Amino acid sequence: MTSSTTVAPPGTGLDAPPRRRRRRGSPFPYVLLAPSLAVLLVLVGYPLVNLIITSFQHYGREQAFGQPPTWAGLENYTTVLTSETFYRVLGRSFAFMVVAVVTTFVLGTLLALLMMRLGKAMRMLVSIGLLLAWAMPALTSVIVWGWMFDTQFGVVNHVLTLITGQQWAGHSWLIDPLSFFGVLLLIIVWQGAPFIAFTMYAGLTQVPHEVLEAAQLDGAGAAQRFFRIQVPYVRTIITVLIVLSIIWDLRLFAQVYALQGIGGIVEETSTLGVWIYQVGTASGNYGMSAAAAVVMVVIMLVISSAYVRQTLKEED
Amino acid sequence: MATATTTPSLPTTAAARPLPAGAARSPRKKRSANVVFAVLGVIVFVCSAFPVYWMVSSSFLPTNKVRAATPTFFPGPDDFTLRNYETAIFGQNRAPFLPALETSLKVTFISLLVALVIAFLASVALGRFRFRGRRAFIVSILIVQMIPGEAMLLTYFRMIDSWQMLNTIIGLTILYIASVLPFTVWTLRGFVAAVPMELEEAAMIDGCSRTGAFWRVTFPLLAPGLVSTGVFAFIQAWNEFVLALVIMSRPESMTLPVWLRTFQQATKATDWGALMAGSTLVAIPVVIFFLIVQGRMTGGLVAGAVKG
Numbered sequence: 001m002t003s004s005t006t007v008a009p010p011g012t013g014l015d016a017p018p019r020r021r022r023r024r025g026s027p028f029p030y031v032l033l034a035p036s037l038a039v040l041l042v043l044v045g046y047p048l049v050n051l052i053i054t055s056f057q058h059y060g061r062e063q064a065f066g067q068p069p070t071w072a073g074l075e076n077y078t079t080v081l082t083s084e085t086f087y088r089v090l091g092r093s094f095a096f097m098v099v100a101v102v103t104t105f106v107l108g109t110l111l112a113l114l115m116m117r118l119g120k121a122m123r124m125l126v127s128i129g130l131l132l133a134w135a136m137p138a139l140t141s142v143i144v145w146g147w148m149f150d151t152q153f154g155v156v157n158h159v160l161t162l163i164t165g166q167q168w169a170g171h172s173w174l175i176d177p178l179s180f181f182g183v184l185l186l187i188i189v190w191q192g193a194p195f196i197a198f199t200m201y202a203g204l205t206q207v208p209h210e211v212l213e214a215a216q217l218d219g220a221g222a223a224q225r226f227f228r229i230q231v232p233y234v235r236t237i238i239t240v241l242i243v244l245s246i247i248w249d250l251r252l253f254a255q256v257y258a259l260q261g262i263g264g265i266v267e268e269t270s271t272l273g274v275w276i277y278q279v280g281t282a283s284g285n286y287g288m289s290a291a292a293a294v295v296m297v298v299i300m301l302v303i304s305s306a307y308v309r310q311t312l313k314e315e316d
Numbered sequence: 317m318a319t320a321t322t323t324p325s326l327p328t329t330a331a332a333r334p335l336p337a338g339a340a341r342s343p344r345k346k347r348s349a350n351v352v353f354a355v356l357g358v359i360v361f362v363c364s365a366f367p368v369y370w371m372v373s374s375s376f377l378p379t380n381k382v383r384a385a386t387p388t389f390f391p392g393p394d395d396f397t398l399r400n401y402e403t404a405i406f407g408q409n410r411a412p413f414l415p416a417l418e419t420s421l422k423v424t425f426i427s428l429l430v431a432l433v434i435a436f437l438a439s440v441a442l443g444r445f446r447f448r449g450r451r452a453f454i455v456s457i458l459i460v461q462m463i464p465g466e467a468m469l470l471t472y473f474r475m476i477d478s479w480q481m482l483n484t485i486i487g488l489t490i491l492y493i494a495s496v497l498p499f500t501v502w503t504l505r506g507f508v509a510a511v512p513m514e515l516e517e518a519a520m521i522d523g524c525s526r527t528g529a530f531w532r533v534t535f536p537l538l539a540p541g542l543v544s545t546g547v548f549a550f551i552q553a554w555n556e557f558v559l560a561l562v563i564m565s566r567p568e569s570m571t572l573p574v575w576l577r578t579f580q581q582a583t584k585a586t587d588w589g590a591l592m593a594g595s596t597l598v599a600i601p602v603v604i605f606f607l608i609v610q611g612r613m614t615g616g617l618v619a620g621a622v623k624g
Contacts, residue, residue, distance in 0.1 A: 032441035033453060035434040036501060043494030044460050047471040054471070064474070114356055122357040129361035132368045135606035137555040139573050140595040144371045147588050155370065155387045169385070190364065253466040254557050261580060273466035280470040293467035304462040311458055312451075 048297075055290035064286065076291035085275075086292065093272040096181055097249040100188050104245060107189060108196025113226075115201050130194035138191065138254050145187050146262035149173045174263030181269070184259055188249065196241055203234040236310065243307040247300060253277075272296055371599070375400050375592035382589040400593035404579075407590065411567035413597075416575035419564070422485050423571060424553040427492035432546050434493070435500035440530075442501070443508030460498045466558060473562050483569040491559050496549040503548070507541030508534070544609040551602050572598045 055076055057069040080086050111130070115123050136144070148155050157168040174180045207230050215225050231238070253273040260266050260274070270278060276296060280289035374382055378397045381388045388395060405413045442450065465472075472491060473482075481487030511534045519529035557573035564570055570578070576598055579591040 026445075026447070029441035029445040029447045029450075032437040032445075036438035036497060037453075039434060039494055039497055040456070040460060043490060044463070047468050047475055048463070050475065051468055051471045111360060114353060114360065117350075117353045118357050119350075119354075122354055125361050126357045129364035131607060132603065133364040135599075135603040136368060137551075137573070137599055137602050139555065139557045139576060140371070140599045141367065143576065143591060143595050144367045147374065147592065148367060148370060150588065153383050153385075153387070153588065158385075158387050190367070194364070247462060251464040251466060253464075257558070258577070261577065273464060276467055277469055286470055289470060293464075293471075296467045297463055300462050300464055301459065304459070307462075308455065308458045312455070 051290050051293055051297075054286060055294045057287050059287040059290070061284040064284070069287075072287055076287045077295075079288050080292045080295060089270055089272055089275040092270075093250060093252075096184070096252075096271065097246060100185055100192070100249045101242065101245045103185065104189050104192040104249075105196055105242060108193040109200050111193060111197035112200035112204055115197065116204060127198075130197055133190050134194035134198075136191065139258055141187055141191055142255050142258040142262070145183060145190075146174075146259065149183055151263075172263065174259065175265065177265065177268040180259070180264045184255060187255060187259075188252070192245065192248070196245070199237060199241060200234065203237040204230055207233045239310055240307060243304065243310075246303055247307075250303070251296075251300065368599075368603075371592050371595055374589060375596045377589060379587075379589055382592075400589040401597075403587065403590040404593040404597065410578045411570050411575050413575065413594075415568055416570045416572050419485060419569060420554060420572040423488050423492060423560075424550055426485070427489045427496065427553050428546055428549050430489075431493045431496045431500050431549055432542065435497055435504050435545075436542070438501045439504035439508045442505045444513075444530075457498045457501055461502075465495060469558065469562050472559065476563055483564055483566045485569075488560060488563045488571070491563065492553045492556065495556070495559070496552050499552075500545055500549055503545045504538075504541060507538055507545070511537045547605045547609045551605060554602055 054069075056072055056074070057063075058072045058075075059069045063069040111126070115126055118126065133141075149157075151157070151170060151172045154173075156173075157171055160166075160168040160171075173183050211229055212225055215229055220228065251273055252271055256269065256271050256274050257277075260269060266274075266278070272292075273296070276289050276292045279292060280286050373388075373391055376396050376398070377388055377391060378395060378399065381391070381395055407413075441447070442454065476482055476487045476491070479487070481490075515533050515537075516526075516529040519533045520526060524532060555573065556571075560571040560574050561577070564574060567578075576591070576594050579594060580586050
């Protein structure tokens with residue numbers, strides 16, 4: 001118990017019990033909430049309602065320039081939900097998300113275990129490296145990786161030529177959709193694994209030593225200790241991390257969009273968010289884009305309900 | 317405070333801990349295992365730091381070294397040049413750097429300040445009061461964070477357009493305030509709740525008013541929370557790229573991330589040296605700020621999540 005309370009940095013007590021002190025019925029808390037509520041209503045609520053309304057309308061280029069839109073009923077939704085492209089994009093997004101989440105999580109956990117085995121100096125070195133990767137802005141990291149994978153002068157092609165003895169210069173990594181997603185996966189894992197690693201490390205160091213030692217004396221191997229003791233201890237952290245990773249990797253936008261800008265075929269590499277954006281801007285079909293966006297919002301909310309429930313449980 | 321404390325009989329540094337693999341094996345096996353882990357550690361460091369190193373080192377290389385068949389891994393003193401920075405900052409055929417920097421700074425700091433003030437008020441309400449609708453507000457704060465802003469891009473565009481605020485600092489700023497607010501409220505709420513009520517009550521017994529007790533006792537204790545939340549809001553707004561791309565499309569009103577995109581033009585070969593210089597300029601403030609406050613973020617997720 002002592003260890004689990006002292007490791008937490010000061011001032012982040014999500015576990016602090018809610019204060020029941022001040023009297024109910026006072027208008028003061030509402031006054032305090034009013035500005036936030038106003039901002040959220042105007043800048044999140046209103047656009048959301050707007051989005052939903054548009055999804056039931058014929059809304060194209062002419063409407064964007066002032067023509068009154070006409071009602072479409074469920075037409076936009078049927079178009080989206082019967083469109084082969086939509087399912088291809090959805091399947092692609094989910095497949096990439098699953099691979100990315102699993103890779104990031106497994107690698108992050110291995111990094112956390114490695115950090116636990118390392119001495120102080122080495123752990124510091126690893127932390128600095130991971131922090132650098134984590135801290136890089138998403139857009140600049142895509143650009144840097146794009147430069148490393150550059151067809152002509154990229155360092156990756158050069159090193160591959162050295163290792164394999166074959167000529168890699170001129171090999172384009174972004175033209176083939178599969179290797180495009182390979183590069184994207186590298187970028188996502190490189191940026192995402194540090195967060196998992198630090199959080200898991202923080203969680204794993206809180207597992208009481210006595211328990212691990214007792215298990216060791218009873219003959220439990222390293223794998224058994226990990227799966228039977230350490231994992232159950234940090235189960236809630238794992239849940240939250242996985243749900244957050246799923247959400248982040250599903251709503252990927254900037255990285256895909258920027259990587260497509262460096263190279264890559266848009267039609268074959270768009271994920272859900274990018275596709276919705278393109279249906280709207282490129283073909284001017286705002287109604288259909290809005291319907292697809294509503295579908296995406298619903299998918300996100302269903303997935304994140306686990307996270308919301310978990311957080312509320314900690315709240316009470 | 318932030319170090320792991322274990323029972324007194326155990327050494328506290330991780331290096332000396334009788335960690336799982338050690339005790340059952342012979343010392344020699346243990347030593348060779350340690351060497352393996354150290355080597356792995358170095359590999360991890362090199363892999364994760366290399367892209368950052370590559371960005372910075374390419375940014376100082378002359379063009380003939382950037383566009384060379386053999387890349388320069390360890391630049392010597394002769395390879396050092398500031399030409400790429402000159403091109404990035406003063407290059408003529410692209411959107412200019414300094415106005416973009418100015419726009420980025422203005423947008424980031426205004427949204428940061430406004431969001432912090434508004435969120436602070438809300439977090440006091442959530443952390444210090446029980447009231448009807450509190451839970452509903454918390455749920456909506458959590459849900460709003462899950463709504464993919466990318467799906468709403470066109471709606472945002474039309475909204476800002478109908479308010480005649482496209483390509484204006486205020487137009488982008490209000491969108492940024494809305495996008496950092498939920499996260500800011502949520503984090504600050506944790507900091508407020510962590511300051512014990514007893515401190516305020518003690519001050520009130522000593523004659524402070526309730527408001528006085530809050531400002532003199534609780535508020536100073538919240539300073540670190542405000543700083544780290546603020547830094548994270550800063551990073552989010554500084555890095556944001558998609559909304560800025562849609563709202564600030566004119567060359568003279570671009571923010572830095574959008575400005576970075578202008579280095580790549582379909583008709584010309586990319587000037588990677590200048591692009592790396594530009595990327596370094598955009599990334600450096602973020603990396604520095606990030607290193608200052610990183611510990612608090614993971615801590616927040618872990619605190620209370622391990623049931624002992």
